[in-house]
Amino acid sequence: MRVPSPSLAETVENVAPPRMNRRQAAKVRTRLKVLDAARALFAERGYDAATIRDIAKGAGMSTGAVFANFQDKAELFETVFSEEMEGLLNDMRTGAAGVEGRVTDRLTAALTAGYHRSLGHLPLMQAMIARSWFQPEDADQRSRAFVGPLVLWIQDLLQAAVGEGELRQDIDQTLLPRMIWDTFISNFRYAAYDGWGVEELTPHVRQQLDLILSSQMARQ
Structure with a gap:
């Protein structure tokens, strides 16, 4: 044979x-x-x-x-940024794993896990956000590539909710994941300047997710 x-x-x-x-x-x-x-x-x-x-x-x-x-500090920082985004994605996946219920429940758990990770080294996250506004175009494109897998993972969660009949079939699967990511990032301002911790950020981001997705829910 x-x-x-x-x-x-x-x-x-x-x-x-x-x-x-x-x-x-x-x-x-x-x-x-x-x-x-x-x-x-x-x-x-x-x-x-x-x-x-x-x-x-x-x-x-x-x-x-x-x-x-x-080559220089910028390349060193870029490498740290890349590794941090990989770790953030892993923590978000872990946070959402096993969470049952609505897509907002899974997203809230994922983003909360991200806050748990990042608040421990808030200056690093602040530096990443600040650098995103002041860097050459080619560096910006690389930074977007590092963030891309997180946005795609959020997109996968939304697509799963569409398949389960929770979200409408015609949702904008490009815009919505980006909006959710931008919302997650924008809330670090409250941590930096208002002293917010996970206890404040979690209900806040849940309310934001409810507002973002409320008009996207499928009619039962």
């Missing part, structure tokens, strides 16, 4: 990743140390007050070692 040949995907999956030599491993460790130090400093001071010199000091290495891995 002829045994079928493995598919390309199976072949790639079974190939062990190449082992790094000592130099490569050391470079990876250095890069991770720099990123950890930069993330901590950006979270403590924001973007402008964090310097390459202080980041290098926090990582326990020279500024030359930092520049060997990152």
